[in-house]
Amino acid sequence: MSKQAAPNIIGRVRGPRGMSGPAEKAKDRKGTLLRIWRYMENQKGALIASVIFVIISTLLGLAGPYLIGIIIDHYIIPKDIGGTLRFLTLLAIVYTATALFTWLQSFTMVKVSLYTIRQLRQEVYDKFHTLSLRFFDKHSHGDLMSRVTNDIDSLNSALSQSVIQILSTILMASGVTIAMFSLNWILALTALFTIPVMIFTTKKIIKYSSSYFIKRQRDLGQLNGFVEESISGNEVVTLFGKEEKMNQKFSEINEKLRYSAMNADMVSGFVGPTNNFINNLGLGLLIGIGAVMAVEGMTTVGVIAAFVTYSRQFFRPINQLSSLFNMFQSAIAGAERVFEVMDETPDIVDKNNAISIHSLKGDVDFSHVDFSYNNGKLILKNIDFQVKAGEKVALVGPTGSGKTTIINLLMRFYDVTSGEIIIDGRNMTDYKISDLRKKIGIVLQDTFLFSGTVMENIRYGRLEATDEEVIEAAKMASAHHFIKHLPNGYQTSITSGGSNLSQGQRQLLAIARAILADTDLLILDEATSSIDTRTEMEIQRGLNHLMEGRTSFVIAHRLKTIENADQILVIQNGEIIEKGTHQELLKNKGFYYSMYESQFNLRERQRNHCFLD
Numbered sequence: 001m002s003k004q005a006a007p008n009i010i011g012r013v014r015g016p017r018g019m020s021g022p023a024e025k026a027k028d029r030k031g032t033l034l035r036i037w038r039y040m041e042n043q044k045g046a047l048i049a050s051v052i053f054v055i056i057s058t059l060l061g062l063a064g065p066y067l068i069g070i071i072i073d074h075y076i077i078p079k080d081i082g083g084t085l086r087f088l089t090l091l092a093i094v095y096t097a098t099a100l101f102t103w104l105q106s107f108t109m110v111k112v113s114l115y116t117i118r119q120l121r122q123e124v125y126d127k128f129h130t131l132s133l134r135f136f137d138k139h140s141h142g143d144l145m146s147r148v149t150n151d152i153d154s155l156n157s158a159l160s161q162s163v164i165q166i167l168s169t170i171l172m173a174s175g176v177t178i179a180m181f182s183l184n185w186i187l188a189l190t191a192l193f194t195i196p197v198m199i200f201t202t203k204k205i206i207k208y209s210s211s212y213f214i215k216r217q218r219d220l221g222q223l224n225g226f227v228e229e230s231i232s233g234n235e236v237v238t239l240f241g242k243e244e245k246m247n248q249k250f251s252e253i254n255e256k257l258r259y260s261a262m263n264a265d266m267v268s269g270f271v272g273p274t275n276n277f278i279n280n281l282g283l284g285l286l287i288g289i290g291a292v293m294a295v296e297g298m299t300t301v302g303v304i305a306a307f308v309t310y311s312r313q314f315f316r317p318i319n320q321l322s323s324l325f326n327m328f329q330s331a332i333a334g335a336e337r338v339f340e341v342m343d344e345t346p347d348i349v350d351k352n353n354a355i356s357i358h359s360l361k362g363d364v365d366f367s368h369v370d371f372s373y374n375n376g377k378l379i380l381k382n383i384d385f386q387v388k389a390g391e392k393v394a395l396v397g398p399t400g401s402g403k404t405t406i407i408n409l410l411m412r413f414y415d416v417t418s419g420e421i422i423i424d425g426r427n428m429t430d431y432k433i434s435d436l437r438k439k440i441g442i443v444l445q446d447t448f449l450f451s452g453t454v455m456e457n458i459r460y461g462r463l464e465a466t467d468e469e470v471i472e473a474a475k476m477a478s479a480h481h482f483i484k485h486l487p488n489g490y491q492t493s494i495t496s497g498g499s500n501l502s503q504g505q506r507q508l509l510a511i512a513r514a515i516l517a518d519t520d521l522l523i524l525d526e527a528t529s530s531i532d533t534r535t536e537m538e539i540q541r542g543l544n545h546l547m548e549g550r551t552s553f554v555i556a557h558r559l560k561t562i563e564n565a566d567q568i569l570v571i572q573n574g575e576i577i578e579k580g581t582h583q584e585l586l587k588n589k590g591f592y593y594s595m596y597e598s599q600f601n602l603r604e605r606q607r608n609h610c611f612l613d
Contacts, residue, residue, distance in 0.1 A: 029210070032335050036155070039120055040163075043112040050112065050164060053105035058171040060098040062179055065309035067091050069183075073302030105164055113160035121152055124341055132348040133413045134373070142225025147341055150220055151334030158331030176314045183303050190289050191311045194282035198275050198315075205271050206329070212264035213329035217337060219257040226253055264329070279315040286311055348415060354432040360439045360520040361424045362389035362551030364410070369419035371409060378417070379405050380574045387567075392552045394562035396592065397571035403555045406571070407523055410553065411440060441519035445526035445555075447506040449498030454483055455490040457498075457509055461517035470516060476546065477512035479505075515546050522552040559596050568592065 040047065067087060075083040125148065136144075180188035230237065230246055237246050290304040364387040371380040380402050387393050395403040408414055409421060412433055421428045428436065441461070449457050458470045458479075465473075471490070474480040482505055486492040498506040514522065524543070540561065556562050563582045570578035570585070570592045578590050585592040 028336075029332055032332055032339060035339060036116075036159070036335060039116045040112060040159070042119065043115050046108050046112045046115075050105050050108040051167065053101045053108060054164065054168050054171055057098050057101035057105060058168065058175055060094050060101065061172065061313060062175045063094050064091060064098070065306040065313065066179065067094065068309060069300075069302035069306035071302070072305050073300050077301070105168070106160075109164040110160045113156055113163075116159060117152055117156040120155075120338065121148065124148055124152070124338060127342055127344070130346045131344055132346060133408070134347060135344060137373070140222075140225030140229065142223075142228035143221040144341070145228060146221040146224040147334075147337050150224070151217060151337050154217075154327070154334040155331045155338070158328050162328045162331070173314055176310045180307060180310050183306060184293075184299050186293065187286060187290055187299065187303070187307050190286050191282065191307060191314065193285070194278050198278050201274050201278070202271055205267065205274070209264060209267035210329055210332075212260060212267060214333040214336070215260040216257070216264045217330065217333040219253070219260045221337070223253050223257050226250060275315070282315075283308070283311055348412060348433065350432050351429060355426070355430050357431055357435045357439065360551075362391075362521055363387065363422075363424050364521075364551060365422040366406070367420050367422060369409065369421060370417045371405060371414065372417050373414075375417070378574060380409075383419070383574075383576060385567075385569055385576065385579065387551055387553075389551055390549050391566040392547055392554065392562075392564070394554045394556060394565035394568045395571060396556065396559060396562070396568060396595065401571040402574040403571050404525060405574075407442070407525055407553065407555065410521075410523070411442065412436060439519055440521045440523065441514045441517045442523040443507075443510050443514045443525065447498065447503070447510045449494050449496075449501070449506055449509060451494065451496045453488075453491050453493055454486065454509065457494060458512045458516060461513035461515070465516055470512075473516035474509075474512045476515050477508050479508035479512045482508070511543070520550060522547055522550050523554075524552065525555045526557065559592075559599055570595075 067090065071084060071087045071091070074080070075087060128144070177188070177192065180191055226249070230250070237243060286307060287304070290299060290307060293299045294301060294304060366383050366385050369380060369383040370378055371383075372378045383402075383406065385393075395406060397403055405414075409416055410428075412428060415429070423431070423436075450460065455467065455470055458474060459465050461473070462469075467490075471480065474483055474490075483490055483492075494500060498509070501509075554562055554565065562568060565582065568578075568580060568582060568585055569576050570590075572591065578585055578588065578592050580588070586596065
């Protein structure tokens, strides 16, 4: 499925608030492992090389104890110094080669892991761009960030360490078993006696601890979400003096994470010590039985020494695996959270026969449109109006009346519950979403700027624009004057979100970006809300020029700015209660008349107050 292209928006579209997060789902550990393996299959060459390195290092590792047994029985006990030195040199070469191939297998597996994680991270990021606002309304930004960073990093650590360790353990255990039985079957059975006990206890502990790791990852995502929200809203927190309240809430979430993490680590922490205890018991049993057999002439000291070394080689990687289970459990839990995003089905998608468009004339028809966010209470009810190409339409009404929701539907961030939206004679769902959004420019009340220069942020409206075109757009938006006085002019760096600029300056840059985009339809959602009256008068001329010949939708609380609109739609409680021109609505002396008179009287009082002062 192709990505839904982002529109020429200059801020964040507002959506419904207070929606709950996703319900917990049953976890499929085997399915998750299979999906991870499918990503790793793309690195078959490196995987094969890593396996070869593991086999070589395993064979060399098996040769070491065998050589130790030969040295003891044939050279040390007979006191052959020359032979001892020769075999010790050979033993040193073997262990050096073992270390080299062990490093090569680890290095190769790290490369496999990084390529796999890069692909997975890219697919998750691409997936975000196919999901509608409805998905982001249900998840905090911090939780989504945690899935792309913490959860994927946990998987990266597990892939680079755990996978190769599992393979190495299997090969080493198999090779050691064969070597031990070839030397002495009685001692071999003694050494392997503890394996069923170790497997049983490990399996029980892992099964019990897995739920705690899932809970820990979920709590970590919640903590990240709260931190992200706290940092973004720091000014509001300070303004209302809620620092203590926020600290208390953070402490509660932090304690919740500490508790779940402690449970996960505490339960899984039993694996290593338990296996070490079982391993030491088995080693003591092996030495005891070997000593008796040596006294009876049933084996040699060199064979017992080889068995002791083989026994440690057998159980050391198993114990290492035990210590990696914490990481492995976290990785699986994190991968499941990542795949939850991957499995999300976009609810706003192109039809199979969607039409490509290169330009829009601009005729818009809302035909008996109803809309609800969660198939519950209707937010919009029977919205019905027609706009001819090139007309300027104003949407006014109280906060929460549904004005921005109408814009969201026009941008097709959501689909209507019933009715239809017709653009240029066709249902808007007939068009390709990416093409449609590229033809609609929008300036939002909540302006968002990216990290980069002023020039780069304005050019975001049309990436191929020249510097001269960017500067001209800034002049039309009345932004050129303040940009010239910035430390580096158009090359001044902007922090993420534009926090080093005033709200009014950010909005001027957003307007310049929309002017540069040169789209067929234009939406202004409180575009001048953060600009002083004098500046507003200046940019209004630029906006009027921008709206010439374009169908324009304007949301405004300052009714003075939309007096020249071709039609004004008065929205209240999700319904159009009045419709007409400015003069027609004043003559009717209805809701619009009351709103206009209230603002006019307020301005008069403010003007008189300033005069008296």
